[in-house]
Amino acid sequence: CYLPFFTATSWNGAATACGAIGAHLAAFTSSQEYVTVVSNINKAAMDDLWIGLREVNNDGYAWVTQEPLNYKAWASGEPKAANGCVRLGPKTGGWFAGICAVNRDYLCERPVPGKP
Secondary structure, three states: OEEEEEEEEOHHHHHHHHHHOOOEEOOOOOHHHHHHHHHOOOOOOOOOEEEEEEEOOOOOEEEOOOOOOOOOOEOOOOOOOOOOEEEEOOOOOOEEEEOOOOOEEEEEEOOOOOOO
16 A cells, blocks of 8 residues: 655655554565556646665665665666665656655555455
8 A cells, every 4th residue: 555645854764654543665676566556646646756765885875674675766877875764756757866865745655454
């Protein structure tokens, strides 16, 4: 279950807010999952949503869920150096690296009871 929130906050604030409802920032492990989610979010609302991907110790990017980063949907020219947190957008669904302290809306993912 994916839940967009339109209350701009930092990446850390978004991660905390998702955790408070038993969720985490969205993680996409396959193109099928990503395309399904992105196609069901209003394109206008999808502008600059934090997702659960973050640079770790300048050693590459990792999902908050610790799932492998097997699927990538970087926008052209991304990720850019020294930009540690990842967002969807603008309006394309491509991934952009950004400064974690910038306030943006965010996308949470909450497990559905009884489903893996």
